[in-house]
Amino acid sequence: xxxxxxxxxxxxxxxxxxxxxxxxxxxxxxxxxxxxxxxxxxxxxxxxxxxxxxxxxxxxxxxxxxxxxxxxxxxxxxxxxxxxxxxxxxxxxxxxxxxxxxxxxxxxxxxxxxxxxxxxxxxxxxxxxxxxxxxxxxxxxxxxxxxxxxxxxxxxxxxxxxxxxxxxxxxxxxxxxxxxxxxxxxxxxxxxxxxxxxxxxxxxxxxxxxxxxxxxxxxxxxxxxxxxxxxxxxxxxxxxxxxxxxxxxxxxxxxxxxxxxxxxxxxxxxxxxxxxxxxxxxxxxxxxxxxxxxxxxxxxxxxxxxxxxxxxxxxxxxxxxxxxxxxxxxxxxxxxxxxxxxxxxxxxxxxxxxxxxxxxxxxxxxxxxxxxxxxxxxxxxxxxxxxxxxxxxxxxxxxxxxxxxxxxxxxxxxxxxxxxxxxxxxxxxxxxxxxxxxxxxxxxxxxxxxxxxxxxxxxxxxxxxxxxxxxxxxxxxxxxxxxxxxxxxxxxxxxxxxxxxxxxxxxxxxxxxxxxxxxxxxxxxxxxxxxxxxxxxxxxxxxxxxxxxxxxxxxxxxxxxxxxxxxxx
Amino acid sequence: xxxxxxxxxxxxxxxxxxxxxxxxxxxxxxxxxxxxxxxxxxxxxxxxxxxxxxxxxxxxxxxxxxxxxxxxxxxxxxxxxxxxxxxxxxxxxxxxxxxxxxxxxxxxxxxxxxxxxxxxxxxxxxxxxxxxxxxxxxxxxxxxxxxxxxxxxxxxxxxxxxxxxxxxxxxxxxxxxxxxxxxxxxxxxxxxxxxxxxxxxxxxxxxxxxxxxxxxxxxxxxxxxxxxxxxxxxxxxxxxxxxxxxxxxxxxxxxxxxxxxxxxxxxxxxxxx
Numbered sequence: 033x034x035x036x037x038x039x040x041x042x043x044x045x046x047x048x049x050x051x052x053x054x055x056x057x058x059x060x061x062x063x064x065x066x067x068x069x070x071x072x073x074x075x076x077x078x079x080x081x082x083x084x085x086x087x088x089x090x091x092x093x094x095x096x097x098x099x100x101x102x103x104x105x106x107x108x109x110x111x112x113x114x115x116x117x118x119x120x121x122x123x124x125x126x127x128x129x130x131x132x133x134x135x136x137x138x139x140x141x142x143x144x145x146x147x148x149x150x151x152x153x154x155x156x157x158x159x160x161x162x163x164x165x166x167x168x169x170x171x172x173x174x175x176x177x178x179x180x181x182x183x184x185x186x187x188x189x190x191x192x193x194x195x196x197x198x199x200x201x202x203x204x205x206x207x208x209x210x211x212x213x214x215x216x217x218x219x220x221x222x223x224x225x226x227x228x229x230x231x232x233x234x235x236x237x238x239x240x241x242x243x244x245x246x247x248x249x250x251x252x253x254x255x256x257x258x259x260x261x262x263x264x265x266x267x268x269x270x271x272x273x274x275x276x277x278x279x280x281x282x283x284x285x286x287x288x289x290x291x292x293x294x295x296x297x298x299x300x301x302x303x304x305x306x307x308x309x310x311x312x313x314x315x316x317x318x319x320x321x322x323x324x325x326x327x328x329x330x331x332x333x334x335x336x337x338x339x340x341x342x343x344x345x346x347x348x349x350x351x352x353x354x355x356x357x358x359x360x361x362x363x364x365x366x367x368x369x370x371x372x373x374x375x376x377x378x379x380x381x382x383x384x385x386x387x388x389x390x391x392x393x394x395x396x397x398x399x400x401x402x403x404x405x406x407x408x409x410x411x412x413x414x415x416x417x418x419x420x421x422x423x424x425x426x427x428x429x430x431x432x433x434x435x436x437x438x439x440x441x442x443x444x445x446x447x448x449x450x451x452x453x454x455x456x457x458x459x460x461x462x463x464x465x466x467x468x469x470x471x472x473x474x475x476x477x478x479x480x481x482x483x484x485x486x487x488x489x490x491x492x493x494x495x496x497x498x499x500x501x502x503x504x505x506x507x508x509x510x511x512x513x514x515x516x517x518x519x520x521x522x523x524x525x526x527x528x529x530x531x532x533x534x535x536x537x538x539x540x541x542x543x544x545x546x547x548x549x550x551x552x553x554x555x556x557x558x559x560x561x562x563x564x565x566x567x568x569x570x571x572x573x574x575x576x577x578x579x580x581x582x583x584x585x586x587x588x589x590x591x592x593x594x595x596x597x598x599x600x601x
Numbered sequence: 602x603x604x605x606x607x608x609x610x611x612x613x614x615x616x617x618x619x620x621x622x623x624x625x626x627x628x629x630x631x632x633x634x635x636x637x638x639x640x641x642x643x644x645x646x647x648x649x650x651x652x653x654x655x656x657x658x659x660x661x662x663x664x665x666x667x668x669x670x671x672x673x674x675x676x677x678x679x680x681x682x683x684x685x686x687x688x689x690x691x692x693x694x695x696x697x698x699x700x701x702x703x704x705x706x707x708x709x710x711x712x713x714x715x716x717x718x719x720x721x722x723x724x725x726x727x728x729x730x731x732x733x734x735x736x737x738x739x740x741x742x743x744x745x746x747x748x749x750x751x752x753x754x755x756x757x758x759x760x761x762x763x764x765x766x767x768x769x770x771x772x773x774x775x776x777x778x779x780x781x782x783x784x785x786x787x788x789x790x791x792x793x794x795x796x797x798x799x800x801x802x803x804x805x806x807x808x809x810x811x812x813x814x815x816x817x818x819x820x821x822x823x824x825x826x827x828x829x830x831x832x833x834x835x836x837x838x839x840x841x842x843x844x845x846x847x848x849x850x851x852x853x854x855x856x857x858x859x860x861x862x863x864x865x866x867x868x869x870x871x872x873x874x
Contacts (some may be wrong), residue, residue: 063806063817069678070797071809073815076831077824093804335751 046110049585050103056095080456108580124160124213126178128202130222131167131193142222145187151219152180167193170201243269248308248322255297257308261287270311276303487558633657668706668719668756669698674765675711676742677810682855683791684738687764689859694762699723699793707733712740714747741811750773757783764789773842786848787872788837793855799825
């Protein structure tokens with residue numbers, strides 16, 4: 033773990049201010065006018081000096097050095113450096129424990145609590161402790177107090193909640209605490225770093241190797257394995273994938289930094305289920321194995337979500353002649369990938385409606401009858417998929433291997449492409465964390481988050497390599513390698529990964545990263561979230577100081593310009 | 602106290618108080634020489650003939666008038682302190698010249714150089730000083746051209762005192778021309794502290810106060826050292842040229858006292874007796 037670093041490294045962009053200052057002084061040196069009795073003597077001096085060097089020209093600019101020093105200090109302040117001194121014993125210790133669903137995996141929470149208890153034990157007398165937990169809300173369970181007994185009891189009572197952790201609420205609290213008491217020692221117990229606050233050590237940083245299998249999906253042609261790197265440093269992982277019929281593949285995956293990396297393993301005549309395993313050992317026993325079943329070969333027709341215009345659905349249905357399933361979603365949408373029967377042929381440009389594709393989206397209710405789209409028009413189509421999470425997407429252009437456009441929208445709201453014999457809807461992927469193939473930004477996984485009838489979902493093969501919510505009749509029993517999981521009611525807790533039998537079928541249960549751990553059950557309206565106190569909503573320091581500092585920098589530049597303009601006149 | 606010519610006497614036909622090189626008709630006996638046919642018999646020393654039976658002619662010293670020019674630089678480069686010292690020295694020197702029965706001319710060098718023709722008599726001193734003090738200050742001196750013109754207007758073998766900072770390139774040409782006209786020149790260089798030790802540092806646009814020529818420099822210790830070397834070199838060239846031509850050159854600071862400048866320098870050099 034680094035001993036020091038920057039909390040806001042992006043603020044380094046302000047380096048352009050001193051550079052501009054330097055350039056201003058270089059190209060517009062401000063010479064004070066001074067009358068002399070004999071300029072010819074100074075001419076001789078200039079001849080002797082023979083063109084002053086750059087350093088000599090800048091050497092005497094005391095104002096420049098002052099300004100550069102000022103800018104450097106401001107930028108340093110904006111970067112917010114931190115230093116981690118584990119040996120430093122603070123008078124105030126804040127413990128923030130992540131109780132989101134991902135912490136229920138393996139021994140994450142027990143390890144966190146053990147670490148917290150050790151910190152409490154090692155703290156000297158007179159030290160004050162505060163305990164906060166994070167699930168859907170940030171709660172201060174115990175304000176600053178020297179009572180270690182109650183703190184220990186509070187720690188013992190912590191349990192993982194099957195909810196998504198709202199990490200964004202932690203940063204304001206931490207920054208507020210640090211602002212009011214810079215000597216406070218804050219510990220963040222989670223399996224991932226706290227976004228926006230790099231100065232807090234977290235559990236993942238303490239490990240030697242911290243990687244996990246993020247998702248493991250299959251298609252008839254290949255397997256898609258997503259690995260998540262919790263460390264910022266690059267490393268190489270050995271990954272082994274086993275399947276039936278002696279299917280064994282070992283890959284070395286180079287992880288360059290924190291984030292998600294995907295692998296594609298082609299399948300040649302093999303059958304599932306498949307098991308992926310990271311051979312490199314890590315310290316925290318994070319998710320190092322994942323399972324997926326064989327790719328389901330039954331044609332699927334679930335290609336819509338609630339935000340797709342009705343006319344588009346009808347157009348696609350008319351084009352394919354297949355059954356269309358519509359999911360009810362409010363936030364994240366349904367992301368689908370469907371295959372067509374091998375015997376079915378769907379030549380491009382056969383359908384779909386009378387109006388050009390753009391107007392299909394704009395004028396949703398006007399149906400002017402089927403037309404044949406000319407090939408020339410298809411060649412001009414451009415595809416773009418945008419996503420806030422994934423950043424700028426690559427354009428899907430006509431001519432990619434195996435891609436034929438069927439339906440395009442210039443605004444990127446929805447489009448339909450044909451890949452070999454599959455029709456694929458492309459949606460904005462704002463809420464999706466599914467892996468994308470580098471040459472085919474098509475969703476190759478099914479992710480069902482719906483209130484759809486489980487039996488219907490199963491009948492269309494939605495359990496194939498997907499994360500599913502089993503809302504079936506309680507209780508459910510899953511038998512797996514680590515025992516039998518009994519699901520009471522509608523409760524579903526992600527436990528150990530493995531292959532389980534479920535009502536005669538197989539089910540692959542895997543762990544997922546916190547970003548994907550939103551397997552939350554339907555929200556219970558009867559339990560309103562406790563309000564977050566105003567104290568916790570204190571803005572970070574950077575937001576408070578950035579604006580005045582920017583204004584100050586602009587004033588400095590304005591002053592420079594004014595001086596230069598005055599000299600010029 | 603009167604001015605004397607350190608080298609040669611004036612070349613004029615007017616009678617005055619200075620001994621000329623040729624024999625004249627003053628009352629002061631110079632020497633005897635042998636009679637030559639054609640000599641005026643009135644100059645025969647009959648007493649000597651009686652004693653030695655030789656015909657000798659009695660010769661007398663010639664007493665001629667001499668013109669003294671005091672040229673004061675009143676250009677823009679002459680700061681207040683320099684100008685004050687120059688005027689004080691000019692006043693003192695003028696008094697001495699008029700008191701010594703010399704013909705005194707004044708010149709004010711500056712914007713439109715002014716010249717006051719020679720006058721004689723101590724009574725003229727006040728009027729001359731009034732004229733000099735009323736001369737406008739500022740402008741460009743053009744020391745070389747002005748001194749050349751003055752040297753041409755003056756009778757040969759005049760005594761010229763130039764009170765200036767002499768900070769002009771090729772100022773030595775005027776000295777050469779004055780030597781050609783047989784003048785005796787005393788050059789008094791008056792520098793103030795800003796000239797000798799500039800106190801400025803940093804990026805400066807050094808603009809000549811007379812010619813508007815400028816140089817942009819970032820003054821550091823090295824540049825100031827080069828400047829002082831250049832100034833010493835310039836003054837040294839003037840001093841060396843004056844020594845070679847038999848002139849007198851003295852550099853002084855504007856804070857020096859005028860009596861020191863006049864007494865120590867001019868008396869030591871034999872200009873004042």
